[in-house]
Amino acid sequence: MSILVTGVAGFIGSNFVYYYLRKHKDKKIIGLDKLTYAGNLDNLSKLNEEEKNRFTFIKGDINDIELLEKIYKENEIEGIINFAAESHVDRSIHDPQIFLKTNILGTQTLLHVFKKYYDERKRQKFLQISTDEVYGALGPTGYFTEKTPLDPHSPYSASKASADLIVKAYHDTYGLNTNITRCSNNYGPYQFPEKLIPLMINNALNHKELPVYGDGKQIRDWLYVEDHCKAIELVFEKGRSGEVYNIGGHNEKENIEIVKIIIEYLQEKTKGEKINEGLIKHVKDRLGHDRRYAIDPTKIKEELGWEPETKFEEGIKRTIDWYLENKEWMEKVITGEYLEFYRRNYGS
Ligand code: NAD
Ligand code: DAU
Numbered sequence: 001m002s003i004l005v006t007g008v009a010g011f012i013g014s015n016f017v018y019y020y021l022r023k024h025k026d027k028k029i030i031g032l033d034k035l036t037y038a039g040n041l042d043n044l045s046k047l048n049e050e051e052k053n054r055f056t057f058i059k060g061d062i063n064d065i066e067l068l069e070k071i072y073k074e075n076e077i078e079g080i081i082n083f084a085a086e087s088h089v090d091r092s093i094h095d096p097q098i099f100l101k102t103n104i105l106g107t108q109t110l111l112h113v114f115k116k117y118y119d120e121r122k123r124q125k126f127l128q129i130s131t132d133e134v135y136g137a138l139g140p141t142g143y144f145t146e147k148t149p150l151d152p153h154s155p156y157s158a159s160k161a162s163a164d165l166i167v168k169a170y171h172d173t174y175g176l177n178t179n180i181t182r183c184s185n186n187y188g189p190y191q192f193p194e195k196l197i198p199l200m201i202n203n204a205l206n207h208k209e210l211p212v213y214g215d216g217k218q219i220r221d222w223l224y225v226e227d228h229c230k231a232i233e234l235v236f237e238k239g240r241s242g243e244v245y246n247i248g249g250h251n252e253k254e255n256i257e258i259v260k261i262i263i264e265y266l267q268e269k270t271k272g273e274k275i276n277e278g279l280i281k282h283v284k285d286r287l288g289h290d291r292r293y294a295i296d297p298t299k300i301k302e303e304l305g306w307e308p309e310t311k312f313e314e315g316i317k318r319t320i321d322w323y324l325e326n327k328e329w330m331e332k333v334i335t336g337e338y339l340e341f342y343r344r345n346y347g348s
Contacts, residue, residue, distance in 0.1 A: 001076050002028040003236075006062050006110070007083030009039035011191040012129070012225055016083065017044060019229040021051045028054045030075060034061045037337045038087065042329060043190045062106035068113040079125035080114055081236060082107060088194050089133075089156045090345050093287050096155035103159035104166065111170045123177045127236050128167045130182045132221070132248065133157035137290035144182075145296045146244045153288045164244075171242045179239040181232060184248035184295045187315065188225030189322040193330060194341065196220075196255060197316075200262045201323045202330055207274045210263075211346050214285030216256030219292040223249045224310035224319075234304040248295025249308035256280075265320050283346065 003020075007013040008031030017029055033039045047055060060067045062084045071077070084106060086092065086099045107128065114126050135144040136151030150165075152158040164180050171178040187197045200210050231247040239245060253261075259280060266275045300306045310318075323330060 001078045002030045002056070004030050004032060004071060004077050004080045005083065006032045006080070007039070007085060008057070009033040009035055009041055009043055010083060010087070011038075011043075011188075011195075012186055012228060013083040014043035014190050015188060015225045016081070016229045016232060017055065018046070019226060020233060021047065021054055023233070028056075030056045030058060030071060030077070032058050032060055032062065032071070033084065035059055036086070037335075037341075038192050040190075040333055042332060063101065063109050065109055065113060068110065069116075072113060072117045077117065077124065078122075079127065079236065080110060081127045081129065081232065082110055083129045085129075085160070086156070088192075089154045090194070090286060091341065092154055092156035092159070094344060096159075099155050099159040100162075103156075104162045107163040108166050111166065111176075115170060115174055115176060118174075118176055123241075125236055125239075126167065126170070126176060126178045127232065127239070128163060128178065128180045129232065130164050130180050131157065131160050132182050132184045132246065132293050132295055133290065134161040134164060134182060135293075138292040138294055140292065143294045143296035144246060146182075146246055146299055153290055168242075177241045179235050179241070180244045181235050182244060182246050182295075183228050183231070184221035184223050184293055186225045186228050187222055188319050189326070190329075191225075192333060194338070196258065197262070197319065198323060198330075200259050201266070201320055202334070204263060204266050204275050204279060205270070205324075205327075207279065209281040210259055210279045211281055211283040212256055212259060213283060213289060216259070216282065217254050218289060219252050219254055219294065220258075221248045221294045222251045222253060222258075222312055223247065223308060224312075224315035227308040227310055230309075231300060231304075231306045234306050235300070238304055240303070245300045245304070246295045246297055247300060247306070248297050250295075250297070251308075251312045252292075252294050253312070261316060262320065265317060269320070269324060
């Protein structure tokens with residue numbers, strides 16, 4: 001028996017593979033990933049020999065129905081966890097179409113094959129990894145609960161909300177065993193440096209400007225990636241069919257605060273005088289920028305006993321240390337494609 005996990009070469013998918021194979025010595029994973037600009041097999045290079053024996057990598061697209069059928073025919077699949085997605089909001093503003101293709105149609109293709117091989121006695125699980133962004137933006141107070149109406153603003157969040165509704169439709173119509181998780185912003189090792197935290201670490205280390213969108217007072221609710229992986233494991237194993245679970249650790253911070261925390265810790269670690277707040281540059285704001293996200297995680301805490309374990313103060317240091325110890329990883333992922341996106345998004 002194996003779990004089919006998609007998007008394993010990305011940030012959260014790769015962290016999940018390590019977490020799950022290390023915790024469950026009897027479990028096997030088949031990892032499917034298209035290896036887009038965001039997918040990097042180096043992210044999985046720290047699996048040991050024993051873990052590698054329980055992990056099979058397949059390069060492919062979640063839209064490839066024949067490949068999915070072949071995987072099902074050749075393996076006994078106990079469930080699907082779908083991480084695969086186009087995940088960057090700024091890219092979705094420049095080029096929305098691939099977001100619809102991967103995030104909506106890809107999810108439907110997975111569900112189609114999942115349904116075809118579904119066994120009512122085994123009730124295999126389909127877990128869709130979604131995001132808090134489907135709820136839109138909050139004012140200065142309040143939290144997203146599972147009952148908050150969907151109100152996505154960016155092409156990215158609209159595509160994720162659409163995928164959530166397709167998952168719901170497959171549950172409601174065909175009675176499949178599905179769950180959806182909606183997590184807040186993750187941080188940790190292996191995050192692609194187009195996202196706020198690794199981008200700021202990389203730029204600061206290279207004494208480059210730190211581009212803060214608008215006034216920098218937008219709020220995100222940060223969760224260490226391993227805590228997200230633990231929540232996913234719980235929902236995959238114990239989530240009630242058809243339910244949505246919000247995931248977040250009540251750790252709201254303004255973007256500008258995050259940037260200053262990174263500068264301060266890098267100054268301390270590198271004794272680098274050139275890393276200072278003078279590098280901060282307020283740039284043009286993101287179009288349709290959501291002002292605040294904040295999760296109410298009561299349901300997953302009460303129903304499944306999930307609690308975040310890593311405090312932000314500790315997790316951010318662990319994360320920055322990881323990037324300092326893995327400069328080669330960063331150099332490899334900053335390819336021509338990355339530089340082209342950077343120029344397009346931030347100007348010259
Ligand atoms: P990521 O961009 O780092 O990784 C996405 C992975 O999916 C990459 O390895 C990429 O190659 C792969 N992929 C893309 N298109 C594919 C396709 N058509 N077929 C197969 N593989 C494909 O993203 P991430 O930050 O790890 O996010 C993973 C999931 O979690 C996404 O669904 C995202 O919406 C969700 N999520 C992310 C966060 C966050 O803070 N990063 C928070 C909540 C939810
Ligand atoms: O909330 C969950 C979501 O978190 C996930 O669904 C997305 O996949 C993930 O990318 C993330 O989305 P955000 O848009 O919140 O993350 P990002 O790292 O792109 O930006 C975080 C905040 O920082 C946001 O308010 C925009 C701001 N920002 C970002 C970048 C890259 C800047 O000010 N400057 C930047 O250069």
